[in-house]
Amino acid sequence: MRSSVRKIGNSAGLILPRPVLDGLGVEVGDPLEITLNGDEVVVKASKRKVREGWEEAAKQIAAHGLSEEEVEWLEAPLTAETDEDWTW
Structure with missing residues (x-):
């Protein structure tokens, strides 16, 4: 596959074809x-941990006015033991 460097504002970008994505x-x-590895550009997917950033997001949500009960729910771990009241 081939692509080319394209102008994007004052920068440049490379379009990645769908098969590469x-x-x-x-x-x-x-x-x-x-x-950069010598004259080669190496592109790798950034592997994120499952639920990475969720704790911080929950705290930000809580900072915007949720009740104490709602905040406690957001901070509680979700496990098979805690989801018995859920309807699937």
Whole structure:
């Protein structure tokens, strides 16, 4: 496959063809790790941990006026033992 460097504002970008995105397992907006290895550019999918950032997001939500009970619910771990009241 071939692509070319394209002007994007004052910068430049490279369009990744769909088969490359699929091969990396990424979608538009996903983080990538880019390194230079001699004269080669190496692009890897940034592997995030499951639920990475959820705790901080819950705290930010809580800071916007949720009740104490709602905050406790957000901070509680979700496990098979805690979901017995849920309807699936």
